Amino acid sequence: MxxxxxxxxxxxxxxxxxxxxxxxxxxxxxxxxxxxxxxxxxxxxxxxxxxxxxxxxxxxxxxxxxxxxxxxxxxxxxxxxxxxxxxxxxxxxxxxxxxxxxxxxxxxxxxxxxxxxxxxxxxxxxxxxxxxxxxxxxxxxxxxxxxxxxxxxxxxxxxxxxxxxGLPTWDKPSRACLASRFVYGEKLTEEGLKRVELAEEYLLDLGYKQLRVRTHGDLARIELEEADMDSFMKAERRQAVYEKFKELGFDYVTLDLKGYRMGSMNIGI
Known part of the structure; x- marks a missing residue:
């Protein structure tokens, strides 16, 4: 080192x-x-x-x-x-x-x-x-x-x-405040925040590490690292994610082609 x-x-x-x-x-x-x-x-x-x-x-x-x-x-x-x-x-x-x-x-x-x-x-x-x-x-x-x-x-x-x-967090992905998942001006509610939390926990349980589920109303925009996109695009995986997100209350589920990045809601500010 x-x-x-x-x-x-x-x-x-x-x-x-x-x-x-x-x-x-x-x-x-x-x-x-x-x-x-x-x-x-x-x-x-x-x-x-x-x-x-x-x-x-x-x-x-x-x-x-x-x-x-x-x-x-x-x-x-x-x-x-x-x-x-x-x-x-x-x-x-x-x-x-x-x-x-x-x-x-x-x-x-x-x-x-x-x-x-x-x-x-x-x-x-x-x-x-x-x-x-x-x-x-x-x-x-x-x-x-x-x-x-x-x-x-x-x-x-x-x-x-x-x-x-030897700290366990040395390779821990960044999570950040859940409010950062919402487009500015979209009302924050306890239900909406919990929906995002559960959606991200589901993706983490699938093995993805660095990610965000950004929300635009009833649309979920998933940000993943580029290395994870190929596995995500397999038909069986896409279907499982869609069904889970639908169960959580999202009408539309999308994958952001630019991938994960900090502060993507701040574009234009």
Whole structure:
């Protein structure tokens, strides 16, 4: 392994140590897992996880986050959030991520104060500057720390370090917030979010790893990695997916010819 990523990891631990005590907004994804692990190494019991639970988070992601914290003896608190009740979010405007992050991190900050933690940190990295991310504005406004960004870590390096450390998330596909599957302006409902979650879980169970099920009303647009498209196009597989998606309430099921990519709903913004 290259020396540079591990040097950045040492820089990360030094950075965290300087914060004295840290509550990590923990999703169980690649970035926040490395951040939480580093915080535990740097600060011991002065590091903790705050795990958000809402209709925007797949149940499997929440369970994996709790499991990781318990396995590594990291104290954690669960923050239950009724995100759809936050003014404006249900309408899914272009700044939905800002509204959501502002509400969630306000709750996390309050929880951190209760737990006597001086700082809240989250897992944004250098690659997060490449897409439309209005949530970054909320993070800045609330003075939430972004240590991975501060030590200039990129996603590829985060995965390399995670592999070196033996973290189970080193090759974990990105899931992201379920609300990101909906075209802006399409009303967000608990039923619609659960439909997307179940559709993606079905495809994951079939063996596909990096994917999205984007929705445009009653149309599902499936994004897969290019290497997975040939197997998907076999008649038996297509029929099974169509029937499952129909059962979930989709009238139309399509495969996006461009394949999986981050932020495909942000085209034109």
């Amino acid at each position: 290259k020396e540079e990523p591990m040097k950045k990891y040492e820089d990360l631990k030094k950075y965290l140590k300087g914060l004295e005590s840290v509550a990590v907004a923990f999703s169980g994804g690649v970035d926040s897992t490395l951040l939480l692990y580093a915080a535990k190494e740097a600060l011991g019991d002065n590091a903790m996880a705050i795990i958000g639970k809402s209709v925007f988070v797949p149940d499997s992601e929440y369970s994996e986050a709790v499991e990781f914290a318990e396995k590594h003896h990291i104290k954690y608190e669960v923050l239950n959030m009724d995100v759809l009740s936050v003014e404006g979010i249900e309408d899914n405007p272009e700044n939905r991520c800002y509204l959501c992050k502002k509400a969630i991190f306000s709750g996390i900050l309050e929880k951190a104060r209760e737990m006597k933690m001086k700082t809240v940190a989250e897992g944004s990295n250098m690659d997060d500057t490449k897409d439309y991310r209005p949530g970054r504005k909320a993070i800045a406004e609330l003075s939430v720390e972004s240590p991975l960004y501060a030590v200039t870590l990129y996603k590829k390096e985060i995965r390399e370090i995670s592999k070196e450390l």
